[in-house]
Amino acid sequence: MSKQWVYRFNELDAAEEYVGGSWDRVRSLLGGKGANLAEMVRIGVPVPDGFIITTEACNEYLSLGERLPDGLWEQLTTSLKAMEASTGKTFGDPKNPLLLSCRSGAKFSMPGMMDTVLNIGMNDDTVKGLIAKTGDARVAYDLYRRLIQMFGSVVMHIPDDKFEEVITRTKREAGVKSDTELTGDHWMAVTEEFKNVFRFHTHHQFPTEPYAQLQMATEAVFMSWNGKRAIDYRNAAGIAHDLGTAVTIVAMIYGNLGDDSGTGVALTRSGTTGEKRIEGDYLTNAQGEDVVAGIRMTKDLSELKVEMPAVHAEFERVAMLLENHYRDMQDVEFTIEKGKLWMLQTRDGKRTSQAAVRIAVDMAEEGLITKEEALMRVTPDLIDFFFHPQFDSQAIKDAGLNNKLLAKGLNVSPGAAVGVVALDADLAHLWGKEEGKKVIMVRPETRPDDVHGMLASQGIVTSRGGRTSHAALVARQFGKPAVVGVDDMDIDLTRRQITVGSKIVKEGDYISVDGTTGEIFLGKIETKQPDIKDEWLIKLLSWADEFRTLGVWANSDYPVDAARAREYGAEGIGLCRTEHMFMQAERLPLVQQMILAEMEVQRTEAIKALLPFQREDFTGLFRVMNGLPVVIRLIDPPLHEFLPDHVSLTRELSDLKIQLQHAPHLEAIDDLLKQVRVKEKVLSRVEVLREDNPMLGLRGVRLGNHFPDLTRMQVRAIIEAACLVAKEGGDVRPEIMIPLTSHVNELKFQRELLETEAKKVMVEQGIKLNYKFGTMIEVPRAALTADQLAEYAEFFSFGTNDLTQTTYAISRDDAESGFLIEYMVHGILPENPFETIDHDGVGELMRIAVEKGRKTNPDIKLGICGEHGGEAKSIALCHKLGLNYVSCSPFRVPLARLAAARAAIEAGK
Ligand code: PEP
Numbered sequence: 001m002s003k004q005w006v007y008r009f010n011e012l013d014a015a016e017e018y019v020g021g022s023w024d025r026v027r028s029l030l031g032g033k034g035a036n037l038a039e040m041v042r043i044g045v046p047v048p049d050g051f052i053i054t055t056e057a058c059n060e061y062l063s064l065g066e067r068l069p070d071g072l073w074e075q076l077t078t079s080l081k082a083m084e085a086s087t088g089k090t091f092g093d094p095k096n097p098l099l100l101s102c103r104s105g106a107k108f109s110m111p112g113m114m115d116t117v118l119n120i121g122m123n124d125d126t127v128k129g130l131i132a133k134t135g136d137a138r139v140a141y142d143l144y145r146r147l148i149q150m151f152g153s154v155v156m157h158i159p160d161d162k163f164e165e166v167i168t169r170t171k172r173e174a175g176v177k178s179d180t181e182l183t184g185d186h187w188m189a190v191t192e193e194f195k196n197v198f199r200f201h202t203h204h205q206f207p208t209e210p211y212a213q214l215q216m217a218t219e220a221v222f223m224s225w226n227g228k229r230a231i232d233y234r235n236a237a238g239i240a241h242d243l244g245t246a247v248t249i250v251a252m253i254y255g256n257l258g259d260d261s262g263t264g265v266a267l268t269r270s271g272t273t274g275e276k277r278i279e280g281d282y283l284t285n286a287q288g289e290d291v292v293a294g295i296r297m298t299k300d301l302s303e304l305k306v307e308m309p310a311v312h313a314e315f316e317r318v319a320m321l322l323e324n325h326y327r328d329m330q331d332v333e334f335t336i337e338k339g340k341l342w343m344l345q346t347r348d349g350k351r352t353s354q355a356a357v358r359i360a361v362d363m364a365e366e367g368l369i370t371k372e373e374a375l376m377r378v379t380p381d382l383i384d385f386f387f388h389p390q391f392d393s394q395a396i397k398d399a400g401l402n403n404k405l406l407a408k409g410l411n412v413s414p415g416a417a418v419g420v421v422a423l424d425a426d427l428a429h430l431w432g433k434e435e436g437k438k439v440i441m442v443r444p445e446t447r448p449d450d451v452h453g454m455l456a457s458q459g460i461v462t463s464r465g466g467r468t469s470h471a472a473l474v475a476r477q478f479g480k481p482a483v484v485g486v487d488d489m490d491i492d493l494t495r496r497q498i499t500v501g502s503k504i505v506k507e508g509d510y511i512s513v514d515g516t517t518g519e520i521f522l523g524k525i526e527t528k529q530p531d532i533k534d535e536w537l538i539k540l541l542s543w544a545d546e547f548r549t550l551g552v553w554a555n556s557d558y559p560v561d562a563a564r565a566r567e568y569g570a571e572g573i574g575l576c577r578t579e580h581m582f583m584q585a586e587r588l589p590l591v592q593q594m595i596l597a598e599m600e601v602q603r604t605e606a607i608k609a610l611l612p613f614q615r616e617d618f619t620g621l622f623r624v625m626n627g628l629p630v631v632i633r634l635i636d637p638p639l640h641e642f643l644p645d646h647v648s649l650t651r652e653l654s655d656l657k658i659q660l661q662h663a664p665h666l667e668a669i670d671d672l673l674k675q676v677r678v679k680e681k682v683l684s685r686v687e688v689l690r691e692d693n694p695m696l697g698l699r700g701v702r703l704g705n706h707f708p709d710l711t712r713m714q715v716r717a718i719i720e721a722a723c724l725v726a727k728e729g730g731d732v733r734p735e736i737m738i739p740l741t742s743h744v745n746e747l748k749f750q751r752e753l754l755e756t757e758a759k760k761v762m763v764e765q766g767i768k769l770n771y772k773f774g775t776m777i778e779v780p781r782a783a784l785t786a787d788q789l790a791e792y793a794e795f796f797s798f799g800t801n802d803l804t805q806t807t808y809a810i811s812r813d814d815a816e817s818g819f820l821i822e823y824m825v826h827g828i829l830p831e832n833p834f835e836t837i838d839h840d841g842v843g844e845l846m847r848i849a850v851e852k853g854r855k856t857n858p859d860i861k862l863g864i865c866g867e868h869g870g871e872a873k874s875i876a877l878c879h880k881l882g883l884n885y886v887s888c889s890p891f892r893v894p895l896a897r898l899a900a901a902r903a904a905i906e907a908g909k
């Protein structure tokens with residue numbers, strides 16, 4: 001007996017038995033689509049009858065040199081007979097014809113495979129039978145011509161426009177605008193002309209014998225597995241070439257057989273808000289494509305309740321059945337044929353981030369899924385999305401109906417952006433940065449010297465390129481919504497305009513770009529800011545807190561940011577960069593005075609003058625973070641950052657000297673000379689401080705050791721502020737952190753200095769406070785000697801920004817707008833190490849530091865405060881390494897809470 005090549009939809013058990021039970025292998029055998037249809041039948045969903053020709057049959061067909069395997073055709077005809085019995089229709093019977101659809105269906109959904117052929121079984125006899133049965137020549141010939149058109153283009157590769165030309169001409173001659181206005185006679189004439197088109201291009205008659213149609217369509221599916229597009233796609237997506245495709249044959253159902261028929265699409269819950277309410281559109285007396293084509297106004301599904309109450313009730317039952325079975329919101333397609341509901345397809349529905357959160361939470365509360373599953377269903381990037389504007393869904397719908405959709409491309413960087421079109425980077429920069437306009441940069445593709453324009457834009461569009469193109473990588477890097485590979489878009493850089501079909505957009509016109517869906521619209525579309533106080537998000541994050549073991553802290557320098565971080569759930573401040581406080585307008589002169597001082601007493605004066613400012617800053621932070629730890633890092637950047645830069649100083653000085661030569665009178669000369677002297681003094685100091693590699697120079701702990709008074713002042717400000725808040729009744733938990741340590745002696749020196757000063761302040765204030773002392777781990781030497789550092793540190797915080805720079809010897813600021821993107825485009829680096837921790841290099845140093853640090857001091861607290869602390873994959877690594885907490889920007893705190901929970905769940909599996 002030959003192998004079973006064909007399975008009817010109700011033979012899922014047999015297929016499972018054959019492959020040994022695993023669902024994955026059932027999908028390999030029957031293809032994703034076929035397996036799903038069979039599963040729907042098993043759970044009692046009304047699915048049109050059909051059968052599946054297996055992927056094994058496809059592989060056998062190809063290995064036999066394109067010959068059907070023995071036994072396949074007999075099995076196929078037996079299955080067809082069974083379908084005829086169940087439907088009461090007969091394949092090829094002129095009086096009561098059974099018509100079929102034929103689809104490809106590999107294990108994974110795969111563009112590039114053969115498209116669907118509908119209405120197989122139509123011919124000159126069955127068309128007449130159908131007219132006699134339905135009394136509707138228009139419908140019957142429309143079905144027939146669709147078969148010839150699909151068969152011609154899909155199976156025989158005739159260009160589709162050859163058929164479309166006939167329809168366009170027929171409409172023109174009939175003086176009508178839409179297809180629906182054509183009569184039965186028109187479609188009959190079109191059908192005849194289609195046969196001619198078919199003969200002209202293939203040199204064969206259109207096959208009118210139903211079984212011949214079925215066989216040719218089936219073989220075309222098999223052959224499409226080895227088509228160039230399919231092979232290219234598999235290579236790109238990493239899908240094995242030996243899987244083969246299944247063929248799914250399904251009885252056709254018609255929604256256009258009168259007012260008791262119809263067709264529609266629905267989501268089992270709202271895809272916009274996530275509300276538990278079926279949402280959908282349908283059309284009475286219509287074909288499937290009519291709903292999506294947008295030619296006729298669709299009706300809201302609620303109207304079906306009035307129009308066909310029994311069908312509506314059945315639909316609600318089936319929707320629940322599907323949702324309960326798949327345990328997720330479903331996106332379904334259905335057709336009603338003469339009062340009977342049929343489901344054609346179901347899949348997990350697309351949803352906004354708010355809907356994703358609400359659906360996950362609701363389903364967990366309904367008991368459909370567990371809390372862990374709810375947490376695993378909401379990816380951290382969706383949470384991130386709560387903080388970005390999104391297009392209003394009604395506005396998008398209206399734009400679609402008003403023909404505002406300009407084009408569609410690859411959705412490479414999510415988010416919504418609205419702005420005027422700028423066709424080159426310089427203009428985007430000028431409009432965006434200098435004139436404050438909202439700009440969308442549109443280019444054929446982008447290159448490294450376009451980055452300044454991209455940064456100044458709200459969003460980016462390119463007509464060429466794929467998911468790893470320069471534009472896509474830069475956009476994702478900087479969080480700019482982007483759509484690339486918009487093939488239909490013709491960018492004319494001479495006439496400064498974009499053309500898509502008949503639509504023209506001039507430079508300076510508004511467009512709206514949806515990086516989430518890849519759609520580009522004409523004009524401005526309203527955006528809205530999602531709500532962080534969303535009750536479902538709050539609940540989901542509270543569940544995340546139950547599962548996570550990592551603490552989530554925030555990097556904040558000012559009380560307002562700290563307050564926001566607390567509101568978002570931060571459990572401490574993991575990094576306060578004190579130098580940011582020095583940059584403020586009224587403080588900068590004091591900082592400059594301190595740096596420029598020639599005598600020690602002048603420097604001490606300037607440093608002292610800074611004390612009240614710093615104290616005030618810290619007081620605010622301690623008040624907001626009452627009861628929670630606050631890590632304050634002593635000054636870090638090189639001093640030249642506080643001084644005017646060398647080039648502009650030199651220019652200003654030479655300007656002054658020119659003015660001096662033309663000074664009109666003595667008073668002016670005196671004044672100018674004074675200015676020259678000041679500038680010269682600053683310049684000479686800048687020259688002294690100038691370093692070839694400032695990032696590797698006098699910065700971090702080296703600065704505190706170079707100017708001990710600076711450390712003393714900062715420590716005094718911290719402890720005085722802490723005493724003040726403690727006296728108010730506050731619970732203060734200061735932690736003082738030293739940056740960029742590389743040798744244990746640096747730490748030792750700082751610690752002695754700091755402890756002496758702290759003690760002094762506490763005696764003055766009459767209070768004894770607890771505070772912690774720790775260091776950042778930002779250079780490889782610190783990681784490798786963590787056992788020594790741990791003798792003097794109660795905590796470590798990984799500064800992975802610098803640790804990545806120092807491990808790779810890459811300057812982040814220079815590289816990210818330069819060669820780093822090139823490295824990613826060419827796949828030299830798989831990911832940007834400044835975005836996701838480099839697991840093998842930086843991650844390994846962290847692992848060593850954790851191990852060595854804990855060996856010396858098992859109670860040492862370990863955290864991370866580099867930007868990676870807010871990135872999901874890096875958070876998972878931190879969990880694995882056993883850190884105590886991650887610290888990130890306040891806006892990323894919710895994301896980090898979720899990512900930490902997911903890491904814990906994943907690790908516990
Ligand atoms: C770091 O290097 O990771 C860090 C947090 O310090 P900064 O970014 O201030 O250099």
Ligand code: MG
Pocket residue numbers: 778799801802
């Ligand atoms: Mg650093």
